Amino acid sequence: MDKTVNQKAWFLVLPVFLVVAFSAVLPLMTVVNYSMQDTFGNNQFFWNGVGWFKELLDPSTDLGGRFLASLGRNLFFSLVILAIEVPLGIVVALSMPRQGWTVAACLVILALPLLIPWNVVGTIWQIFGRPDIGLLGYVLNHIGIDYNYVSNDIDAWVTVIVMDVWHWTSLVALLCYAGLKSIPEAYYQAAQIDGASRWAVFKAIQLPKMNRVLLIAVLLRFMDSFMIYTEPFVVTGGGPGNSTTFVSIELVKIALGQFDLGKAAALSLVYNLIILIVCWIFYTVMTNAGNERKHQEGAA
Amino acid sequence: MHSIPGRRAIMAMFLIFLLLPIYWLVNMSFKTNAEIVSTMTLWPHTPTLQHYRRIFTDESWYSGYINSLEYVVLNTIISISVALPAAYAFSRYRFLGDKHLFFWLLSNRMAPAAVYALPFFNLYSAIGLFDTPWAVALAHCIFNVPLAVWILEGFVSGVPREIDETAFLDGYSFPRFFLRILVPLIASGIGVAAFFCFMFSWVELLLARTLTSVSAKPIAAIMTRTVSAAGMDWGLLAAAGVLTIIPGALVIWFVRNYIASGFALGRV
Known part of the structure; x- marks a missing residue:
């Protein structure tokens, strides 16, 4: 079914356009303005052209070094949590009970971590992981593992990653579960008649049906982990040293901590650009996948 | 047919993993500060509502x-x-x-x-x-x-x-x-x-x-x-x-x- 062309539809979109433009375009213009200037306080600004951008992309300067290091850490973090959360989410979705009250119970418990304010998520894990008062830290240290997320880089990383897995795997699982629910029973019966193995059913029936939701899941998880701020900030404060300082944490340090508006603005723009590019790639892949599916359905 | 072997065990383990840190938070909210700092207890031995009373x-x-x-x-x-x-x-x-x-x-x-x-x-x-x-x-x-x-x-x-x-x-x-x-x-x-x-x-x-x-x-x-x-x-x-x-x-x-x-x- 093709959509009709109707330019008056713009009137329906106008409120959204105005609200989002007010809170996205206006602030972004301030950012662009700041990114070309330097300030010595007292609201005095000096033209700096593309100086900040040059510094930002040059690892030998202080700003560039900090930005590129935090970018590297952040990409590594995003890849690790995607590699854990996507397979685990699929497994959990496949493990959902089929009917009865347990379905609702499982869904509610799965969704619970998603609705906890992000700093409380940080607080929960901060308390849980402390060697003196937290269950996890206490048990680990008593079975002979020397675990302390405050002083040890690797422990801090493990804590932040486990926390993210705890926080967000449910989102992947719920999305996959929704995809699985839409598979008609007849598909499974046909597979049974053909004598398909468990693995074949997964590969030929379940995975293709989950494709679209999985794409949404990967997109949301990548984006949200790429701009993660509150949870690691509460737990580790970016430390020990700088070992868990992600891009957003670095940015807030520069902008609201040092009030280095020019540097912060330049960083913001580059950061936003990276997000925009990744977002565009996903969007293209997603619309292409949608079109292909339509073509297949049309041909059948 | 839909599900995988050992699904109950997987689900149970995952739910425990989700609930354990939350339980620990609830547990601590009913303890006195003295109990939190001095001993490691799996449930509040001297339960108190003082923290909630203070907030409300x-x-x-x-x-x-x-x-x-x-x-x-x-x-x-x-x-x-x-x-x-x-x-x-x-x-x-x-x-x-x-x-x-x-x-x-x-x-x-x-x-x-x-x-x-x-x-x-x-x-x-x-x-x-x-x-x-x-x-x-x-x-x-x-x-x-x-x-x-x-x-x-x-x-x-x-x-x-x-x-x-x-x-x-x-x-x-x-x-x-x-x-x-x-x-x-x-x-x-x-x-x-x-x-x-x-x-x-x-x-x-x-x-x-x-x-x-x-x-x-x-x-x-x-x-x-x-x-x-x-x-x-x-x-x-x-x-x-x-x-x-x-x-x-x-x-x-x-x-x-x-x-x-x-x-x-x-x-x-």
């Missing part, structure tokens, strides 16, 4: 919950009411720049809050909304409006177009059709979108903290500040944390039957 009697604490709920509700109402007509337009019509506009909206959902913290501070100070619930509600629109459009578009597309055409032939005006026919048809979709707006506004802290100082400070920010000022009052911190989980848990309970389809954003 001290205005600087409980006003935080009211402030948070205020901007979350405001944001949900704004987001849904502007997103509904747009979702209808995106679902039914083709117009100049529609695809670009949709992508632009989506890209705002993905924009890092840290980028906007400082410009928002300037913007809302300049127009005199700083430290009001309106500032936070409007700021949260940047990620909630696109999300609401995205979800609602999926649900509107699920309504057959014949229904629109029949309504217009029957002489319904557009606003009347919209409110009397379309909105009731996608009521569950509106519920799902409202749930997501509530959720993302409720859990966000960075912008909410940056845009408020005294009179509209959200509970999440009060937690972080009071704790650093008063040393480490672990019991009080835990109790405040538990109280922030409750609204979310209530909302989940109400939408539990729509959670699955809702998380697929109406487009499976």
Whole structure:
């Protein structure tokens, strides 16, 4: 079914356009303005052209070094949590009970971590992981593992990653579960008649049906982990040293901590650009996948 | 046939993994500080309500919950009411720049809050909304409006177009059709979108903290500040944390039957 062309539809979109433009375009213009200037306080600004951008992309300067290091850490973090959360989410979705009250119970418990304010998520894990008062830290240290997320880089990383897995795997699982629910029973019966193995059913029936939701899941998880701020900030404060300082944490340090508006603005723009590019790639892949599916359905 | 071997064990283990840290928080909120620091106990041996009593009697604490709920509700109402007509337009019509506009909206959902913290501070100070619930509600629109459009578009597309055409032939005006026919048809979709707006506004802290100082400070920010000022009052911190989980848990309970389809954003 093709959509009709109707330019008056713009009137329906106008409120959204105005609200989002007010809170996205206006602030972004301030950012662009700041990114070309330097300030010595007292609201005095000096033209700096593309100086900040040059510094930002040059690892030998202080700003560039900090930005590129935090970018590297952040990409590594995003890849690790995607590699854990996507397979685990699929497994959990496949493990959902089929009917009865347990379905609702499982869904509610799965969704619970998603609705906890992000700093409380940080607080929960901060308390849980402390060697003196937290269950996890206490048990680990008593079975002979020397675990302390405050002083040890690797422990801090493990804590932040486990926390993210705890926080967000449910989102992947719920999305996959929704995809699985839409598979008609007849598909499974046909597979049974053909004598398909468990693995074949997964590969030929379940995975293709989950494709679209999985794409949404990967997109949301990548984006949200790429701009993660509150949870690691509460737990580790970016430390020990700088070992868990992600891009957003670095940015807030520069902008609201040092009030280095020019540097912060330049960083913001580059950061936003990276997000925009990744977002565009996903969007293209997603619309292409949608079109292909339509073509297949049309041909059948 | 659908499921995998050992699914009960996997599910049980995962649920325990989810619940254990939450249990520990609840556990600590009922302990006295002396018990927390001195011994490791799996349940409160001298249970106390002192932390909860303090939160409910001290205005600087409980006003935080009211402030948070205020901007979350405001944001949900704004987001849904502007997103509904747009979702209808995106679902039914083709117009100049529609695809670009949709992508632009989506890209705002993905924009890092840290980028906007400082410009928002300037913007809302300049127009005199700083430290009001309106500032936070409007700021949260940047990620909630696109999300609401995205979800609602999926649900509107699920309504057959014949229904629109029949309504217009029957002489319904557009606003009347919209409110009397379309909105009731996608009521569950509106519920799902409202749930997501509530959720993302409720859990966000960075912008909410940056845009408020005294009179509209959200509970999440009060937690972080009071704790650093008063040393480490672990019991009080835990109790405040538990109280922030409750609204979310209530909302989940109400939408539990729509959670699955809702998380697929109406487009499976």
